[in-house]
Every structure is written in structure tokens, then in C-alpha cells.
Amino acid sequence: MRGLPFFIALIALLGLAGPVHAGDVPLYAKQNCEAMKLAKPAFVKCYAANLAAATVALDKAYNAAMNDPGNDRKQIRDVERAWIAYKDKECAIENNGDATWKTNEDYGLRHAQCEIAKTESRIRELQLLTCEGASLCYPHVY
Secondary structure, eight states: OOOHHHHHHHHHHHHHHHOGGGGOOOOOOOOOOOGGTTHHHHHHHHHHHHHHHHHHHHHHHHHHHHHOOSOOOOHHHHHHHHHHHHHHHHHHHHHTHHHHHSSSSHEEEHHHHHHHHHHHHHHHHHHHHSSSSGGTTTTTTO
């Protein structure tokens, strides 16, 4: 009888914590750049560091997908090459892509934000290729 209250308390505590999904786990160590917004050089450096960290995480996810025995390496490579071209063109379009805007300092920040967002999305896509039955990685999606 003594174990039952503990068990009920444990169930209640777990219920309050909520489910944890792979999508809740950070993709990489990302700095909070908003705190540096007033110091432009630090702000730019922060975004550059986040883009570099996202690129490292993307490379890791790509290599994991390439090394998964259930995946077709050629298809993954072809899709990755197409994705890189898409990302570059999409971020140019999102940032108006004209020469006068590209000379503006803010263009680099907006372009980096776009690249980071697209890269994070691609990391999640590649992660789905390394799970047996994607629902094991992202059960809340299915």
C-alpha cells in the first residue's frame, strides 16, 4: 500500500512535464544574438557563429543519413546538391536579391537568418532519414 501513493505522485509529475520529442531537442548550440543587437559587430559575429554551428550540424546529419544502410547514398547526395542550390536562390529572393540592397550591411544579417532557418529545416529532414520509421524520431508529427 505504501508504494501506491509514490506511484500516483510519479505519474502526476510525469504528466506535468509533458512529452519530450526529438523536435524539442536543440539541433545545435545556438547563441542568443538578440542580446547583442545594439553592438553591431558583436551581433554580426553572433549570426556568423550560429550559421557556422548550423553548417556543422547539417554536415553531421548529412553524414549520418549517408551512412545509414537503409538509405540510397546517390539519392541523398543528389537531393543535397539540389537543396544547396535551392537554399542559395531562395535566400537571394527573400532578400530582394538586387545589387543596391546587397551593399547594405543589413543584407548580410537577413541573408544569414534565411540560411540558418533553411539549414535548420534541412537538418530535421535529414534526421528523419536516419530513424527506423520516422515516427520513432518525431511521434508528434504522425
